[in-house]
Amino acid sequence: MTGRAMTRVRWWARCWKRKMADPLPSQFARDMARRRFLLGMAGGIGSLALAGCGSRADAQAAGDSNCRASPWETDGPFPADGRGGRDRRINVLSSRDVVRRDIRPCFAGMEGEAEGVLLELELQLVEARFDCSMPLAGHAIYLWQNDAAGDYSLYNRRDVNYLRGLQVSDSEGMVRFTSILPGCYGGRSPHCHFEVFASEEAALSGEESLLTSQFAFPEEACRAVYESDARYGDSLANLERWPIARDFVFRDGDAEVRAMQVLALSDNGANGYFGTGRIALSL
Structure with a gap:
């Protein structure tokens, strides 16, 4: 096992203690031998070593003093990229169907669509x-999130694979996703x-990521949605207990x-939201 892989295992053991489940649907299984080889080759890239649990030490180089590089964060729960989570055999990045802007529907032969308040998300790299x-330009961003009920596809919702997608940055470094809050x-x-x-080819062929991280959502907007939309279940009560300041990923x-x-x-005027964010790499 490479040092990077061992770091992921230790991170998971300390920071994301969840009960292991049965294997997931086989249609997403792929031959992992080639991926393990590629990850082993990439494991020696020290500048991209994953930071320890609870540390904000960036895995990237420091970068310009006026622009801090985006920090590495844990990839759990279950990225479904063939590397971590409950079943490493499950890899949505083995299917080109994952390359899509609208990540609300299922894909690659699975059925269903995530319901919730519309979110048009624009990220700049x-x-x-x-x-x-x-x-x-030309970099690929793989995005995944939980649904309105707080469930992740291929994790605690094993019957769906929605809210997962890959997009390639344009000449302005932009990628765009249609999702839900x-x-x-x-x-x-x-x-x-x-x-x-x-x-895109690096993502679909099993190469190591340049960065794994997370974005938080503003509490005020989330609270307004959770208060008025029954599809979000216990989200409001959970938000009151776990605001950003108490979240183990963002609080340190x-x-x-x-x-x-x-x-x-921001409110997009069509019963939904428009979201923006910036991802800074130090290459």
Whole structure:
């Protein structure tokens, strides 16, 4: 096992204690031998070593003083990328159907669609070493999140694979996803996960990510939705117990880092929200 892989195991054991479940549907299984080989080759890249649990030490280089690189965060629960979670055989990145903007429906032969308040999300990928002024085109961002009830597809909702998708950054470093505002489940503030890859082919062929991290959602907007939409169940009560300040992923960052990790949300006037965020890599 590579040092990077061991770090992931230790992180998971300390920070995300969840009961293991039975294997997931076989249609997403793939031959992991090639992926393990590729990950082993990538394991020696020391500058991308995962930071220890509870630490805000960036896995990326420091970057310009006026533009801090986005920090590494745990990829749990279950990224479904063939590397971690309950079943490493499950890898949605083995299917080109995952390359899509609208991540609400299921794909690759599975049925169902995530219900919830519409979210049009726009993320910009930039190079941190140039004061975040240089967009990074041609990179792939894999995004996944829980649904309104707080469930993750292929995790505690084994019958669906929605709310997972991959997009490639354009000339301005932009990627766009159509999703829903996620619910708030016990133990976490509302959030989404993402991985950045060097290219679409890198993501789909099993190469190691350049960054794995998370975004938080503004509490005010989430609270307004949770109060008025019954589809979000216990989300309001969970948010009151686990605001961003108590979330184990975001609480140990200073004010500047935490601000980087909170998406900006605005009402789009169509019973939904428009969200923006910036991801800064130091390559």
